[in-house]
Every structure is written in structure tokens, then in C-alpha cells.
Amino acid sequence: MPFTSMSSTVPSLFFFIVIFNLSISAKSWPLSQDNKIQEQDKDPFVGFNIGTDLSDLPPPTELVKFLQTQKVNHIRLYDADPDMLKALAKTKIRVIISVPNNQLLAIGSSNSTAASWIGRNVVAYYPETLITAISVGDEVLTTVPSSAPLLLPAIQSLYNALVASNLHTQIKVSTPHAASIMLDTFPPSQAYFNQTWHSVMVPLLQFLSKTGSPLMMNLYPYYVYMQNKGVVPLDNCLFEPLTPAKEMVDPNTLLHYTNVLDAMVDAAYVSMKNLNVSDVVVLVTETGWPSQGDTKEPHATIDNADTYNSNLIKHVFDRTGTPLHPEMTP
Numbered sequence: 001m002p003f004t005s006m007s008s009t010v011p012s013l014f015f016f017i018v019i020f021n022l023s024i025s026a027k028s029w030p031l032s033q034d035n036k037i038q039e040q041d042k043d044p045f046v047g048f049n050i051g052t053d054l055s056d057l058p059p060p061t062e063l064v065k066f067l068q069t070q071k072v073n074h075i076r077l078y079d080a081d082p083d084m085l086k087a088l089a090k091t092k093i094r095v096i097i098s099v100p101n102n103q104l105l106a107i108g109s110s111n112s113t114a115a116s117w118i119g120r121n122v123v124a125y126y127p128e129t130l131i132t133a134i135s136v137g138d139e140v141l142t143t144v145p146s147s148a149p150l151l152l153p154a155i156q157s158l159y160n161a162l163v164a165s166n167l168h169t170q171i172k173v174s175t176p177h178a179a180s181i182m183l184d185t186f187p188p189s190q191a192y193f194n195q196t197w198h199s200v201m202v203p204l205l206q207f208l209s210k211t212g213s214p215l216m217m218n219l220y221p222y223y224v225y226m227q228n229k230g231v232v233p234l235d236n237c238l239f240e241p242l243t244p245a246k247e248m249v250d251p252n253t254l255l256h257y258t259n260v261l262d263a264m265v266d267a268a269y270v271s272m273k274n275l276n277v278s279d280v281v282v283l284v285t286e287t288g289w290p291s292q293g294d295t296k297e298p299h300a301t302i303d304n305a306d307t308y309n310s311n312l313i314k315h316v317f318d319r320t321g322t323p324l325h326p327e328m329t330p
Contacts, residue, residue, distance in 0.1 A: 005063075044316045047074030047094075049286060052081040060087035067093060076135065076285060080121035089128040090101065096133040096285075097121060099154065101144050102139050107157060108150030114157030115164065123165050133172040134158055135216060135285065141197050142178045148200050151175060152207065159211060174208060176216040176285040179223070179264055182271050187250035188324065191267035192274045205277040214283035217268055221260035221308075222289050225299070234299060236260050238289075239311030255323035259315065261287065266324040287312065 048067070050057075057063060059287050064087040067075065076096040077084060086093055099107060099117070106116045122131055136155050140147050155173050162168040181197060184190045208215060209227060221237040239259045248257040257263045261284075268282045289308035293300030321328050 002169070006052070007264060011112045045074050046313050046316050047076065049078065050084070051078040052084055053079070060084045064088055064091060064093070067091075073320060078138070082121075085121070085125045085129050085131075088130075089125065092130060094130045097131055097137055098135045099137060101137045101140060101147060102145050104140070104150045104154050107136075108154035111157050114154070116166060117160040118158060118161035118167075119323065121185055122162070122167065122171065126167065126171070131171055133174065133213075135174045136173060138176050139178040139218060140175060141200060142180050148197070151200060152204055155204070155207065159207075168211070172211065172213040174213045174216045174283070176218050179217065179219050182267055186248065186263055188255075188263050188266035188270050189250050189251060189252040191270045193271045198275075200308040202275055205272060205275055205280060208280045209277055213306075214281045215268060215272065216283050216285045218286035219261060219284050220266045221264070222290075222300070224260050224264070226297070232260060234304075238266045238304060239315050240305050240307070250323075254322070257323055261312070261315075262322040266322050269322075269324055 010207075050063070052060075058066070060081070060083040063084070068091060068304065073092065073098075074094045076098065078098050079100055085095070085097070103117075105295040107117055119130040122134070125131065137147070137151060138159060140151050141228075149281060155175060159168060162171055162173070179185070181201070182191050182193055183194055187217035187243045191230050204217070207213070225232050225234060225237045232248075233246060234240075235246065236248060236258070237260045239261070242258050244256075248260075249255070252289065255266075257266075258330075265284065272278065272280055290297070291302045291305040320326065
């Protein structure tokens, strides 16, 4: 199902957003270049996801020029395409690169393969290309559950390779999850991770906490709307202004939710807290709204996609945070 993009000339781009704690302590001494990058990344932003295996993308140099023209400063690649990484050099665009699911077996079972991957896809380009994180696999637990045992070994092997290259403080390692790894997500105060995946999630969250890496989540309010027709109003999903009567209220915390995305983010925080983790931030690696669908999807329209994206951007830069974490800006 296609999701809307900022321009019809680049139809494969998707929004991603980041949620960071904005309570940054002031420093009186000059920051190093790496620290400057990390400090800037703590500001809220909206970026693009880019799949370079699609035939309708312009050449990397043209695509990078388009991103610069649109003042896009953050992107996530679904791979580590060498031509894109070369084109991004000296642009100051921050990049998350990815390990595709079909590479998990090789990397998760061989430290030398992981080291080679880091050398080939990170060391060869950094710091001219500002690689800020590595996303390992994509929705592995829900799309290729047979690969779940390989996920954490792959993440740890890549992290160890970053340590060996002295890049582990500049580049974070995590893995994007589907929202379906959480159950009972509304009210958010009742959310928890599916116990089927505790053997993976518990050590993964411990790793993220230890390394200061984010919990990556792909969150689509559209699917919440489709699965709960008549219960979740469309306006709540599209960030539209609501009367108090239409706001969703968590009966356990009495927190008011004016949009579904905030509720999904807070559900992730509660799910982590239920596993005794409270110092990992949520990074929304994918979100969006479909611009077209089949006959059973009348609300998958260009107008709704534009409304979602426009209101999402405004919500991010309003820095209002979520009801549970107003100090963090989605």
C-alpha cells in the first residue's frame, strides 16, 4: 500500500520522526564535532525513509539535491546503498543505515562478517557522511519470527565492531518494531509487550539502555483506525483539532490524548516500564497515511495523507511532547 510523500517525483519516501528528551544540560566549554552532531540530533525533526531498490527513484545525486532543496536533514535508508552514501558525503544530512532482514543470518552468526559490514558500510564513509545509527532488520519479530534468535546477536556483533572502530558513541544500533509487538495499547497505561517475545525484548532493552540507543517503532494510526472503526474517530488519527468531549482519556492516569500517535508512543513507554526499563527513548522510524487503497479503504486518500503529514509536522515542531512525557517532543 503506497504511503504519501512530500513530492510526487519521489514516491517512495516515507516520514519518520524522532522523540528525544529536550532537557539538555548547558555546557560552558566548546563541543567537539561529534558532540555537536549529537546535541543537534536531540532537537525534534521529521525525516524521510528511502528504499533505494525501487526503480522509480532518481539517481542518488539528484535525490540528494532534492532532499537539500526541501531542507530535509534526516533520512533513513532501508539498506546501506554505497552510491547514496557517497552522494550524501559533506551534505550534513544525518543518515540511519539499515541491515536488511536477509542479512541477519550472516551477521548474527559471524563476528567477522559483522566487522566486515561495519568496515564496508560505516568506516568507509564516516564522518564525511553523517551516519548516526544502524537499524538492524525491520519488524523482525512479526514478519520473520524464525529470525528472532539472530536479532540480538547481530545487533551485539555490529556494536562490538563499532567499538573496535571507536565509533560506538557516535553511532547507535537498534531495530525497528511493528506496533503489534504491544498488546492492549489503549489506554496506554495498560500496554505491555507480547510475552511471546520477552526472551528477545528483555535483553534487547537492556542493551539499548546500556548503550544509550533508542527503541525504534513503526507506528501507523491508520491501522488503529481501520481496526477500530466506530471507536476511534478519524480526527483523532489525523491530528485534527478536537473538542474536549472527543479527546481520548486514559482512565488510569486521567491523561487526555488528542491524537492516536501520542497514545501509541506512550504505550511503548509503558510497555518498557513494565519490563523495568525507563531510560530508553522511543524513536518513531516510520509513520504515515496511505494516499490510496481498495474499495474497503475509503479514507486512504491523498487529502487525508496530506492532512496527516502536515499536522504531524506541526505537532512535532510544536514541542508539546506526549501526555505521559511532555518533556519529550514527538
